[in-house]
Amino acid sequence: MTLFEMIIWSPSPEIFTIPGLGHPVRWYGLLFALGFILAQQVMYWIFKSENKNVKDVDQLTMYLVIAVVVGARLGHCLFYNPGYYLSNPFEIIKIWEGGLASHGGAIGMLVALYLYSRKHADQSYMWILDRVAIVTVLVGACIRIGNFMNSEIIGLPTGSENGIVFARSIEDMFTRLDPRIEEVSFEKGGEATSTSPGEIPMQIELVYKRGVELQEDNTKLFFETTIPRAIDRYYGVAEHMTLPVDQPAHYEAYMSRGEQHVKFSVLGIPRHPGQLYEAIACIFMFLILAHIWYHHRMQIKTGFLFGLFMVMLWSERFTVEFFKENQEAWEASIPLNMGQWLSVPMFLIGVVVLVKSWGFTQKKEM
Template sequence: MTLFEMIIWSPSPEIFTIPGLDHPVRWYGLLFALGFILAQQVMYWIFKSEGKNVKDVDQLTMYLVIAVVVGARLGHCLFYNPGYYLSNPFEILKIWEGGLASHGGAIGMLIALYLYSRKHADQSYMWILDRVAIVTVLVGACIRFGNLMNSEIIGLPTGTDSGIVFARSVEDMFKNLDPRIEEVSFDQVEDQSITESGKVPMMISLTYKRGVELTPDHAKLFFESTIPRAIDRYHEVGKHIAISSNQGIKYDTFMSRGAQHATVEVLGIPRHPGQLYEALACVIMFLILAHIWFHHRTQIKTGFLFGLFMVMLWSERFVVEFFKENQEAWEASIPLNMGQWLSIPMFIIGLVVLIKSWGFTKKQ
């Protein structure tokens, strides 16, 4: 065992649908918004504590929201797939299809905060960077929890029986292959006869809609032919479950309380929860930065918090990337992935600011 027992993770990314609206409310959007709401409340407290105009926080929030969304979207398009998006510029606007890069969001924030500081003589560029650094990691934690609810930005296989099996795509596969399936659930099973290295036996339970009955021939075709082919064909499924190479697929069908049920035994592939690693790291960084500001802001020099934030954040990002899947296939051909290459200059900027903040008298 490494960090924890195996967890099978398959939450719906959608919370509910508002009547009359086509797009449902999703966890990612809610947590994204929650991050900025929490950040705004903390900034109210910071501004009030330091005698600044609290009303400026509303304008600051607007600068940051626009900067993060636009910067993160442009960053994803230009850093990871520039050829496609430059040839299809209107695709850049389709933010609802996904694709945000934290490095782009960071660059957008640096530009936006510079423009903001130009309009507020009592808030120098470095002063506002120090304060915004505290809440940025709070927003980052919420966004990464949103990624977890979306089952995206997943980690590499742990190679052990500990980790998370991201089973959402598996659930979707079964329902797409047979729309008569009403419910899909997962459980870990103790079956040492089908254990393979880095994989854990798990049971998939299917509940069909009322009135559905599986004939032996249909069940044989579906479970022994259709399902194995689908696992091999769909990469998003095959990287989370596998069929035992020794015993093949094991299944059973039965009626219970007037409904058709079926169970399928497969092997789950536990992976590192990359989103959770980053979310927890962001929470820790928030506590560190908030503690330093609250207890030592009269002793530290301007720029110290921002420099420390940059060093911690991009160091963490560089390390965690070793445990995460690459966002694009071409990244496998380079020594470090794009996220790591982009983190290096960010880290250097933070280190330079941190060193300089040790050598100068604090200014505001």
């Protein structure tokens, strides 16, 4: 047993439903909002420490929220599938269906901060970029944790017994195939075996609604015929689960406390948790930028923090993309995926700014 051995991950993206409204509160939305709340509190501290008008932070937050949402949505539509969205412009506003691009959000922020700085003579464009850089990675960490809770932006298979099996799509498949299934749970182990690396035995336990009793012929048909066909048909399931080759289906039906149960042996496919890689990297970047601002802001030149932020963030994004699934199928036909190509100019902007701001405004005390 190792610290990084396979973890089966299948949380609901919904936390609870608001009573009376029937509207679900989702992890992603909550963490997205939490990121901006934390960023706002840090900006209050920064403005207060530098004798700026703290009330300006509220306006700054409004600029950034709008810029990130609009920029990220437009970025996704125009970078990854422009033909479809330009032909169906109404689809662009359907943000609730998913589809946000961090590169688009970054461009939106750069534009919004320029407009903001023009209204505040005491906060130059580069000055505000330096400060917002500190909190941007904090927001990024929260958003990526939200992606993890949604089981989205998944990584490539690890090819080993280490990694995350994102099992949410598997759970959804079973409950859709048979509405009588009330509960789906997962555990490691089981009768399924494989000689292929990266296919790890796991069991799926199905609990049926009280009063349901399975017939042998129907159960055999369901697990030996319906499930194998459904794995490829249901979106995302084959990426996380497979059945043993040249082996009979392993399932066991039994009654427990008046409820029908079935244990079904399958093979899980552990993947890299790309969302967590990015979230952890963002937390480290926040600590680095905050440390430099807190201890050395009187020595560094304006633009240094922003330049360092751009170099670190887009280097990290370029690297992590090697461990993530492509967002669109056509990306497989190009040497680097779209996220990596878009990271290159962002990185180069950071290098230019960092070089221009290199050095100290005054000598350090010996």
